[in-house]
Amino acid sequence: MSIRTRFAPSPTGFLHVGGIRTALFGWLLARQNGGQFVLRIEDTDKVREVEGSEQHIIESLKWLGLDWDEGPDKGGDHHPYRQSERLGIYKEWGQKLIDSGRAYADPYTPAQLEEFRNKAKQEKRPFLFRDHRPESPPAWDGSQPLRFKSEPKAYQWHDEVMGQLSTGPEVVDDFILIKSDGYPTYNFAHIVDDQLMGITHVIRSQEFLSSTPKFLNLYDALGIEWPKFATLPFVMGPDGKKKLSKRDGAKDILDYRREGYLPEALVSFLATLGWNDGTTQEVFTRDELIQKFKLDHVQKSGARFDEQRLLWMNGQIIRGMSIDELYEKIEQSDKGYWGHGRDADADYKKAVLGLVQDRLKFFAELDQLSEPFFAEPDENSVKELLISPPDKHLKGVPAEELSRILESVISKLEQSDFSEDDIRNRLNELLAELDTKPGVLFPVIRIAITGKSSSPEIFGTLRLLGKDKSLASLHRASALLDS
């Protein structure tokens, strides 16, 4: 039988890395077995719904390359894929349960319920709704909540990640199937839909673990065979204590796109957050993941989300690309990353990439790193950096000395054909002639031509800037020192 998994977010805002990882694992499982991945929107809570969420979720998944075979935007054999469009189905299934004596109308008001709860609390015993089952419940007319009539028993089941699990009958209680507004609860709707949609593996995060026995009781009442369960541990926030949440500042996954992270990096990072293939491999391509991913290698404990590691992984992938690949990626993502170089010539931009690739960790840094190649150095920065240099080699070198060095550089480079080799040779000559250290000469040149205290290596930078611009900048710096 072919594997079918689903990702079933509720449209209550954006997706963060936690949600994406759940989607990713389901997607991987489906793809590696030639199965299907279904996207279902669980929009049964009209109060919490946030407009535009569905589109946002779809965009996030698409960006990461997690494609689905059936979903609200593309249909499928089990449509519709929005729960709000399936209300008739839930009603029908609710009726089935009433008919078989496994559901009843809940006659209590919220105030009455509250009273039951308080009383239980005072008596220091757990509250169970089934202790208050009405003797002769009213006929269900849709205005009352429809409740599941549970048959408490101890359960034992297998979880693909957590292993063997068990609980006693005390956790199985009567819960609401359909709310008084006519919408089903998650507890009911997901079971009906998973069944109807032929979902074979229910992959979800840990907060549902303790509800599972209730679900099992409902599967049994409906005569449905249990699917396989895979419960994923939480992705923890930076403090390592609590699960990552929007409340505590978890970022929208599309923020990473904005900052110029690569989907390949996010996918690899998220997959290895709580999973590994047992080797020392750290970065995986999508295809490798599809091939190697195993649910039983998933960690049981929560993993902290470490943005440092993501940054490193993104840099790794950027460095692994050819210049043409890198160029295309940036063009496709957002030309705005170029900033000052937005309108420059493609070949020139590629040459710039050749120099900055090694220090580029995410695309949003590109403007800052590449600025010297597109804009004249800022005079104030040049002045500042030469007169009170943070550079340890330059510290204490008198202005007259710097001025003298700059003039020698100018006269030396005026004779150069500005090939990289020639520049190197001539500057090496100059080092010998002036009896200065590279630690002094090179920073002076760097500051003069870039206005920055750090930049790519000096010979390549000079070559790419070209003779005219380089000399002009050197002249300007020299004049600044003299003034």
Added chain:
RNA sequence: GGCCCCUUCGUCUAGCGGUUCAGGACACUUGGUUCUCAUCCAAGAGAUCGCGGGUUCGAAUCCCGCAGGGGUCACCA
């Protein structure tokens, strides 16, 4: 509070009874790559495997307690 889950370097993890006084990666420190930042390469520091009992010739690995953390007990998902 009841129930359930979890517990190896700061972080992500390898490890599934012996070849491990615990291996890799991120981060950190130091050195090298004519200069900076970065990359790359080396090296270094960093975990008495939550604690206490067992079982065993032998335990991070099996069993039992305890502690700590988390989750859940909604007409939210």
